[in-house]
Amino acid sequence: MLPLRDDQSTRSFPIITLLLILANVAVFAGWQLRVGLEDSVAMAGFLPEELTTKSSTTWYYIFTSMFMHGGWMHLIGNMWFLWIFGRNVEDNCGAIRYLLFYLLCGVAATLSFTIVDPHSKIPLVGASGAISGVLGAYLLHHPRARVLTVVPLGPFIRLMEIPAWMFFLVWIGLQIGSQILASRTHGVQTSGVAYAAHIGGFLAGMFFVSIFEKGRDSGRRRA
Numbered sequence: 043m044l045p046l047r048d049d050q051s052t053r054s055f056p057i058i059t060l061l062l063i064l065a066n067v068a069v070f071a072g073w074q075l076r077v078g079l080e081d082s083v084a085m086a087g088f089l090p091e092e093l094t095t096k097s098s099t100t101w102y103y104i105f106t107s108m109f110m111h112g113g114w115m116h117l118i119g120n121m122w123f124l125w126i127f128g129r130n131v132e133d134n135c136g137a138i139r140y141l142l143f144y145l146l147c148g149v150a151a152t153l154s155f156t157i158v159d160p161h162s163k164i165p166l167v168g169a170s171g172a173i174s175g176v177l178g179a180y181l182l183h184h185p186r187a188r189v190l191t192v193v194p195l196g197p198f199i200r201l202m203e204i205p206a207w208m209f210f211l212v213w214i215g216l217q218i219g220s221q222i223l224a225s226r227t228h229g230v231q232t233s234g235v236a237y238a239a240h241i242g243g244f245l246a247g248m249f250f251v252s253i254f255e256k257g258r259d260s261g262r263r264r265a
Contacts (some may be wrong), residue, residue: 133254
């Protein structure tokens with residue numbers, strides 16, 4: 043499923059969401075493509091095995107890997123989700139708290155993947171773990187929001203406006219199902235997608251958003 047837009051307005055300009063998108067694009071287009079994707083991932087991607095054996099010297103790769111991607115489609119897909127759902131979460135939290143929330147979700151997602159596959163020698167890159175946290179927060183804040191979604195139905199594709207809770211129920215269900223399948227077929231290393239990071243980030247977002255959201259006296263609106 044591909045979301046196209048939601049029906050939730052914001053009261054403030056999503057400056058942090060926009061800056062995060064620009065930062066990810068700048069790292070990919072301005073550094074990774076210049077250095078080379080394979081070389082850049084080897085230089086600044088996160089390796090679970092290194093954290094479990096040399097944690098004192100490799101923890102900062104958790105943060106560098108959050109702003110790196112494996113290709114244009116990986117980048118565009120992540121940034122699209124961040125733009126659609128991040129704006130309202132930023133509006134709920136406020137700029138600085140939203141930034142801290144985003145980074146914390148990214149850390150939680152990376153550590154979740156490390157717990158599932160602590161000896162992985164394949165570098166982990168991408169903002170999807172942190173963005174999964176944004177999705178979890180959006181679900182709690184706007185469960186009844188309407189999301190215009192491209193839905194594949196067999197050989198056909200339909201545009202459907204579905205409630206956010208349904209969109210995210212299907213999304214997290216796919217992540218959990220894919221992770222179970224990958225674990226059973228020993229595909230954690232070879233699937234190319236860190237489903238455990240998505241699940242961990244999503245759950246972290248649902249947990250941490252209550253800490254970082256604005257107080258009730260701010261007039262926060264729920265869908």
